[in-house]
Amino acid sequence: MRTGFEARGFEARWRAVLGEYPTGVAIISALGTDGRPHGLVVGTFSSVSMNPPLVSFMAMRGSRAYRASAGCDRFRVSVLGSRHEQLCRSFASADPERRFEVGRWRLDADGIPGLEDAVLWVRCRRLRTIAAGDHDIVLGEVEDLGSGPGGTPMLFHRGRYGSVVASVVA
Ligand SMILES: Cc1cc2nc3c(=O)[nH]c(=O)nc-3n(C[C@H](O)[C@H](O)[C@H](O)COP(=O)(O)O)c2cc1C
Numbered sequence: 001m002r003t004g005f006e007a008r009g010f011e012a013r014w015r016a017v018l019g020e021y022p023t024g025v026a027i028i029s030a031l032g033t034d035g036r037p038h039g040l041v042v043g044t045f046s047s048v049s050m051n052p053p054l055v056s057f058m059a060m061r062g063s064r065a066y067r068a069s070a071g072c073d074r075f076r077v078s079v080l081g082s083r084h085e086q087l088c089r090s091f092a093s094a095d096p097e098r099r100f101e102v103g104r105w106r107l108d109a110d111g112i113p114g115l116e117d118a119v120l121w122v123r124c125r126r127l128r129t130i131a132a133g134d135h136d137i138v139l140g141e142v143e144d145l146g147s148g149p150g151g152t153p154m155l156f157h158r159g160r161y162g163s164v165v166a167s168v169v170a
Contacts, residue, residue, distance in 0.1 A: 015159070022157040025088060026079045028057055029100075030069035031111045039099050039113070040065040041092040043156050045077055053142035055122055058135045064096045066136070070129075075140060076108065077122040078115035081151035082163030087115075088154065118148040 023043035032038045044058040055077065059066040069075065080088055087103045094101070104116040114121050124140030131137075155162045 019158045022155050022162075024079060025084075025154045025156050025161075026057070026077050027088075027091060027115060028059070028075055028077055029113050030072040030075040032068045033071045034068065036068075036097070037100050037105075037107075037111075037113045038065045038069040038096060039091065041088055045079070048139065054127065055124060055140050055142055056137055057140075058132070058137050060135055061131075062134070065099070068096065070136075073126050074110055074112060074143075075124050075126060075138075076112045076114045077124065077140075078118035079120045079148075080115075080154040081117070081119045081148075082154050082161075083117075083151055084115075084154055085161045088161070115148075117151070119151055119153050120147050121145065 024045065026042055026045040027039050028042055028045070029037060029039040040059065040063055042057045042059070044056075046056050048054040048056045057077070061067075084103075090102045091099050100113055105113040106116050107113055108123065112123075114123075122140070122145040123143045125143055126138065127141045128139040129136050130139070152163045155164060
């Protein structure tokens with residue numbers, strides 16, 4: 001249902017209007033039930049609640065990486081810095097089997113890859129998945145989290161990569 005929108009050009013208008021909203025960029029990684037690491041780039045990572053500690057992201061249900069990791073009970077979030085633009089582009093466009101070939105990834109105790117030089121990382125237990133249109137809202141209970149080696153967070157805005165300006169993060 002496209003209430004309030006004309007069907008023609010809806011997608012372009014959707015992208016143009018909502019693309020005005022800037023987001024950070026993160027990689028969600030998990031160890032699939034096939035024993036392989038899987039991951040996808042998201043702009044929808046968000047903190048949800050501090051008590052209890054919850055975070056969320058939204059995944060397109062058709063995503064191959066998401067489908068491969070949908071049965072996993074744990075996932076990691078690696079928030080990207082402005083220096084990760086090439087990594088982000090290559091990760092997002094690579095064959096799902098080859099995504100972890102670029103970047104400095106380290107396996108945690110659960111065998112889940114985390115980006116060593118992420119701006120921040122979060123380790124989660126998957127708490128709940130809520131179907132929402134063509135996406136799933138995934139709620140994770142935070143088991144551990146930390147800051148990475150620093151660096152300026154990456155931003156995504158109007159379909160382009162950018163970064164937080166120094167005066168904001170200083
Ligand atoms: C900056 C950026 C943000 C993205 N945000 C999301 C997101 O929040 N949720 C999502 O499912 N896909 C998002 N995508 C697309 C996914 O990374 C991925 O390409 C898509 O889900 C297809 O998944 P697959 O390649 O595993 O099949 C984003 C891509 C980019 C480049």
